[in-house]
Amino acid sequence: MKAGFYPKMAVSGMRKNGRLYVPFIITSILMVAMFYILHFLSFSGVMRGMPGAGTATDMMVFGVYVMTLFSAIFLFYTHSTLIKGRKKEFGLYSILGMNKRNIGKILFWETAIMWVVSAALGLVAGIGLSKLAELGFTKLIAVPTKYTFSVSGSSAVSSILVFAVIFFLIYLNTIRQIRFANPTQLIRSGRAGEKPPKANYVVGILGLLFLGSGYFIALKIEQPLSALRWFFVAVIFVIIGTYLTLMAGSVILCRILQKNKKYYYKTEHFVSVSTMAYRMKRNGAGLASICILLTAVLVMLSSTAALYTGSDECLDTRYPNEVGAFACKYGYDESLPLQAARFDDLINSVAAEHGAVIQNNCTFSEYSISGYYENNRLQVTLNSMTDMAFIDYDRVAQIMFIDAEVYNSVFGHDVTVGPGEALVGTAKNIEIGDELTIGDVTFNVTGRFDDTVTEIDPVADGAASPTVFVIVNDSESVAKEFIKYKDYNGEPMLAWFWNCRFDTGLDADGQIALASDLSAKLKEELKGKGFSNYYSESHEAERGDFVGTFGGLFFLGILLSIIFLVSCVMIIYYKQVSEGFEDQSRFGIMQKVGMTKDEIRKSINSQMFTVFMIPVVFAGIHLLVVLPIVNKLLMLFALFNFPRLLLCAAICLCLCGLFYGLIYKATSGAYYKIVA
Amino acid sequence: MSLLEARNIKKVYKTRFGGTSVEALNNVSFTVEKGEYVAIMGESGSGKTTLLNIIAALDKATDGSVILDGMDLSKVKDRDIAKFRRDNLGYVFQEFNLLDTFSLEDNIYLPLVLAGRKPAEMQERLKKIAEPLGIANILKKYPYEVSGGQKQRAAVARALITDPKVILADEPTGALDSKSSDELLALFKQVNQMGQTILMVTHSTKAASNASRVLFIKDGAIFHQIYKADASDRQMYQKISDTLTLLAQGGDK
Numbered sequence: 019m020k021a022g023f024y025p026k027m028a029v030s031g032m033r034k035n036g037r038l039y040v041p042f043i044i045t046s047i048l049m050v051a052m053f054y055i056l057h058f059l060s061f062s063g064v065m066r067g068m069p070g071a072g073t074a075t076d077m078m079v080f081g082v083y084v085m086t087l088f089s090a091i092f093l094f095y096t097h098s099t100l101i102k103g104r105k106k107e108f109g110l111y112s113i114l115g116m117n118k119r120n121i122g123k124i125l126f127w128e129t130a131i132m133w134v135v136s137a138a139l140g141l142v143a144g145i146g147l148s149k150l151a152e153l154g155f156t157k158l159i160a161v162p163t164k165y166t167f168s169v170s171g172s173s174a175v176s177s178i179l180v181f182a183v184i185f186f187l188i189y190l191n192t193i194r195q196i197r198f199a200n201p202t203q204l205i206r207s208g209r210a211g212e213k214p215p216k217a218n219y220v221v222g223i224l225g226l227l228f229l230g231s232g233y234f235i236a237l238k239i240e241q242p243l244s245a246l247r248w249f250f251v252a253v254i255f256v257i258i259g260t261y262l263t264l265m266a267g268s269v270i271l272c273r274i275l276q277k278n279k280k281y282y283y284k285t286e287h288f289v290s291v292s293t294m295a296y297r298m299k300r301n302g303a304g305l306a307s308i309c310i311l312l313t314a315v316l317v318m319l320s321s322t323a324a325l326y327t328g329s330d331e332c333l334d335t336r337y338p339n340e341v342g343a344f345a346c347k348y349g350y351d352e353s354l355p356l357q358a359a360r361f362d363d364l365i366n367s368v369a370a371e372h373g374a375v376i377q378n379n380c381t382f383s384e385y386s387i388s389g390y391y392e393n394n395r396l397q398v399t400l401n402s403m404t405d406m407a408f409i410d411y412d413r414v415a416q417i418m419f420i421d422a423e424v425y426n427s428v429f430g431h432d433v434t435v436g437p438g439e440a441l442v443g444t445a446k447n448i449e450i451g452d453e454l455t456i457g458d459v460t461f462n463v464t465g466r467f468d469d470t471v472t473e474i475d476p477v478a479d480g481a482a483s484p485t486v487f488v489i490v491n492d493s494e495s496v497a498k499e500f501i502k503y504k505d506y507n508g509e510p511m512l513a514w515f516w517n518c519r520f521d522t523g524l525d526a527d528g529q530i531a532l533a534s535d536l537s538a539k540l541k542e543e544l545k546g547k548g549f550s551n552y553y554s555e556s557h558e559a560e561r562g563d564f565v566g567t568f569g570g571l572f573f574l575g576i577l578l579s580i581i582f583l584v585s586c587v588m589i590i591y592y593k594q595v596s597e598g599f600e601d602q603s604r605f606g607i608m609q610k611v612g613m614t615k616d617e618i619r620k621s622i623n624s625q626m627f628t629v630f631m632i633p634v635v636f637a638g639i640h641l642l643v644v645l646p647i648v649n650k651l652l653m654l655f656a657l658f659n660f661p662r663l664l665l666c667a668a669i670c671l672c673l674c675g676l677f678y679g680l681i682y683k684a685t686s687g688a689y690y691k692i693v694a
Numbered sequence: 695m696s697l698l699e700a701r702n703i704k705k706v707y708k709t710r711f712g713g714t715s716v717e718a719l720n721n722v723s724f725t726v727e728k729g730e731y732v733a734i735m736g737e738s739g740s741g742k743t744t745l746l747n748i749i750a751a752l753d754k755a756t757d758g759s760v761i762l763d764g765m766d767l768s769k770v771k772d773r774d775i776a777k778f779r780r781d782n783l784g785y786v787f788q789e790f791n792l793l794d795t796f797s798l799e800d801n802i803y804l805p806l807v808l809a810g811r812k813p814a815e816m817q818e819r820l821k822k823i824a825e826p827l828g829i830a831n832i833l834k835k836y837p838y839e840v841s842g843g844q845k846q847r848a849a850v851a852r853a854l855i856t857d858p859k860v861i862l863a864d865e866p867t868g869a870l871d872s873k874s875s876d877e878l879l880a881l882f883k884q885v886n887q888m889g890q891t892i893l894m895v896t897h898s899t900k901a902a903s904n905a906s907r908v909l910f911i912k913d914g915a916i917f918h919q920i921y922k923a924d925a926s927d928r929q930m931y932q933k934i935s936d937t938l939t940l941l942a943q944g945g946d947k
C-alpha cells in the first residue's frame with residue numbers, strides 16, 4: 019500500500035468520530051499540561067526557600083505520581099469506550115479486505131497522532147499557564163521574582179515520556195479489544211449493544227474495603243509529617259476505593275434497588291434505576307475521576323486559602339516578638355554558661371546602639387537530647403541501623419532540659435523542683451507516667467504543664483516530632499550525664515540551645531535593622547567556636563516572605579484548581595454527549611410505548627441529579643476525612659486555626675458546587691438538544 | 695359502531711426548508727370492527743407506516759380524524775396522548791424497539807409501570823400471556839441475549855399486557871426469519887381468536903393471508919379490499935397475489 023495510507027486512514031477515522039475524539043484529545047492535552055506544571059513545581063526547585071517547602075515539595079512529588087496514575091486510568095478507560103463505539107467500523111474494514119495487522123497499523127497511527135498532538139499542545143498549554151502564573155505572582159501579589167516559572171527541559175521530557183507510556187498502553191489495550199473478535203462479531207457488537215453489567219460483589223466490597231482502610235489510615239494519622247508515607251498510602255487507597263466503589267458498588271446498589279419490587283416498579287424509579295445500572299460501570303470511571311479532581315481542588319483551595327487569609331496569624335504565632343535570635347552547639351563544654359552571659363551583653367549593646375528598649379524579654383538556654391520514646395523511657399542509642407527501619411517516627415522525641423530557676427524567672431512561674439525531680443510539658447499526646455527515664459537517668463515527675471508549653475515554644479503544637487520540656491533542678495549537671503552518647507557519625511547527641519526573643523519599641527525599619535545588625539554581631543562573636551547554627555530574625559522582615567509565600571501557594575492552588583476544573587468540564591461534557599446519542603433512540607422507544615414527554619423529562623432529571631450529586635457528595639466526604647490531616651499540615655506552617663480552615667473549606671465547597679452545577683447545567687443542555 | 699374508524703385522513707410531509715412537500719396519505723377512510731384481524735398491504739413508501747402512526751397518535755394527520763371506541767383522537771389533549779396510547783393501544787414494531795437496559799420481563803412491564811400498576815398485578819398479567827407466547831423461561835434475559843423471534847414475542851407481550859383495544863403491528867415479521875415469522879403469525883391468529891382486534895401492516899402476502907380482511911393502499915389511498923370470509927389461507931393467498939399483480943400493473947380494479 020502507498021506510503022501515508024495508514025496515517026491518512028487514521029486521521030480520517032478520527033475526524034469521522036470527531037464528536038468523541040475532540041473531547042478526548044482536549045482532555046489528554048489538559049492532563050499533559052497538569053502533569054507538566056506539577057512536575058515542574060516538584061522538581062525544578064522553585065519552591066525552595068519557602069517555609070514548609072520540604073513538605074510542599076513532597077506533596078507535589080506525590081501529586082505527580084497521583085496525576086500519572088489518574089491520567090492513565092482515565093484516558094485508558096475513556097479510550098476503551100471510544101473504541102467500543104467504533105468496532106462496527108473496524109468490522110467493515112476487515113470485510114473490505116483489511117487484516118488485523120492493517121487495522122492495527124491504523125490504530126497505531128491514531129494513537130501516535132493523539133500522543134503527539136496531546137504532548138505538543140499540552141506542553142504549550144502547560145508552559146503558557148506557568149508563564150501566566152509567573153505574571154500573576156509578580157503582578158497580582160507583588161512577590162519578588164522568587165517563583166520564576168520558566169521552561170524546564172526535564173519536565174517537558176518527563177511529560178512526553180510518561181504520556182508515551184500511557185498512550186502505548188492504550189494502544190495495546192485497543193489491539194487486545196479488536197484482536198479476539200472476528201469481523202462479523204465486530205459488526206454486530208455495535209448494534210447488539212453492551213451487556214448490562216453484572217453486580218460484581220467482590221469488586222464492590224473490595225472498593226469499600228479500600229475506601230474504608232484509606233479513611234481509617236487517614237483518620238489515624240497523628241503526625242502528618244512523619245507519617246507522610248502513610249498519608250500517601252491513604253490517598254492511593256481512597257482513589258482506588260473511589261473508582262471501585264463507583265464502578266461496581268453503584269451497580270450493586272442499583273441491582274439491590276431492582277430487587278425491591280415496590281420501589282423499582284414505580285414510574286419515577288423504573289427507568290432511571292435500570293438505566294443507571296446499565297451505565298454505572300462505564301460512568302463510574304468518569305464519576306470517580308470527577309470526584310477525585312473535585313476533592314483535589316477542594317483540598318488545595320481550602321488549605322491555601324486558609325494559609326493566605328491567615329498569614330498574619332501565622333506570622334504572629336511563629337514570631338511572637340519583634341526580634342528573635344537563636345544559636346545551637348552540639349556537645350558540652352564548661353564555657354557554655356559563660357557564653358549565655360556574653361549573649362546577654364551582646365543583645366544589650368546592640369539594643370542600646372539602636373535606641374531600643376528591650377521589653378518582654380524571653381531569653382533562656384536549654385540542653386537537648388533526642389531518642390526513641392517508649393514506655394516512659396527515652397532510649398538514646400538505638401541498637402542498630404535495622405532498628406531505624408521499624409521505628410515509629412511519631413516516637414522520635416526531643417527532650418529539652420530547662421533550669422527551674424530559668425523557668426521561673428523568664429516565664430513568670432514559681433515552681434520548686436528538687437534533685438531527681440522533674441516538671442514535664444509537651445504539646446503532643448505522648449504518654450508520660452510518674453517516672454520518666456532518659457538514657458539511664460530517672461526522674462520523678464512531680465507536675466505537668468502541657469497547657470502552657472507554648473510559652474516556651476510558640477509553635478510546639480506544629481512541631482514535626484514530639485518535644486518534651488523537662489524542668490529540672492540543675493540542667494547542667496543533668497546534661498553531663500548525656501555527654502557519653504554519640505550518634506552514628508560519632509558526633510555528640512547532646513546539644514545546647516540558646517533562644518532569645520524580645521520587643522524593641524522601634525518601628526518596622528528599626529526592628530529589621532536591629533535584627534540584621536544582631537545577626538552580624540552573632541557571626542563575629544561565634545566564629546570558630548564550634549556552633550552548628552545561629553541566626554537572628556525579625557517579625558517585620560518575615561512579613562513579606564509570609565504573605566508572598568502564602569499568596570504564592572494560594573495562587574498555585576487557584577491555578578491548579580482551574581486546570582482540574584476544566585478537566586472536570588471535559589469529562590462531564592464527554593459523558594453527556596455520548597449518553598445523549600445513546601438515549602436518543604431509547605427515549606424514542608419509550609415515547610412509542612406510552613411514556614409522556616413529561617415523564618421522560620422527569621426521569622432524565624432524576625437520573626441527572628443523582629449522577630450529578632454522586633461525585634460532589636463523595637468529594638465532600640473525602641474532604642471531611644482529610645481536613646484533620648490538612649489542619650495538622652497547616653500547623654507546620656504555624657497556622658493553628660481549625661475554624662478558619664473549616665470556613666475556607668465550606669466556602670470552597672459552595673463555590674465548587676456552584677461552578678460544577680453551572681457546568682452541569684450547561685452540558686445537560688447539550689444532552690437535551692441531542693435527545694429531543 | 696365500529697371499534698376504529700379512519701375518516702378522510704390526509705398527511706402531507708413538508709421538507710424542512712419549505713421546498714417540496716410529499717403527500718403520504720390522501721383521503722384514507724376505513725373502519726375496523728371489534729375482533730377483526732385486518733392487514734394493510736402496499737408497496738414500500740405507499741404510506742403504511744404513516745397511517746399506522748397516525749392511528750397510534752404518534753403522528754398527527756394533516757386532515758381527517760381517527761375515532762377509537764367513540765373517542766376522537768384529535769380531541770385528546772397533547773398532554774394525555776401518551777397515556778391514551780398506553781391505555782388503549784398496543785404497538786408492535788418491525789425492529790422490536792425493546793430497551794436494552796431492561797430485561798425482557800421489565801420491557802414487558804414498562805407500560806404497566808407507567809400506568810402505575812402494582813407489581814403483584816403485573817406479575818399476574820404476565821403469567822397469563824407468557825406461556826402462550828412461549829417466553830416464560832427467558833423473561834429474565836436481556837434483549838441482546840435472545841433471538842429476533844424471541845424479541846418480537848416479547849414485544850407482542852408488551853403490547854398485549856395492557857389489554858389494548860387494538861393491536862397495531864407495523865411489519866412485525868419484517869426482521870424475522872421464515873420460521874420465526876410463521877410462529878409469530880400463528881400467535882397473532884391465536885390472539886385474534888381470543889377476541890383481540892389486530893391491525894397489521896405488512897408487505898408479505900403470506901402474513902396478510904392470515905388476516906380476515908386485507909386493505910390495499912396505493913399512492914396514499916385505499917385501493918381495494920378483500921375479505922377472507924370462509925376462504926382458507928391458501929385461497930386467501932391466491933386472492934392477495936392476484937390483487938397485487940393488478941396493483942403492480944397499475945390497472946383499475
Ligand SMILES: Nc1ncnc2c1ncn2[C@@H]1O[C@H](COP(=O)(O)OP(=O)(O)O)[C@@H](O)[C@H]1O
Binds near residue numbers: 718737739741743744
Ligand atoms: N418524516 C417524514 N418526512 C418526510 N417524508 C416522509 C416522512 N416519513 C415518511 N415520509 C414519506 O412518506 C411516504 C410514505 O412513507 P411510509 O409511511 O414510511 O411508507 P411505508 O411504511 O409504506 O413504506 C414516503 O414517500 C416517505 O418518503
Ligand SMILES: [Mg+2]
Binds near residue numbers: 742743744
Ligand atoms: Mg414502513
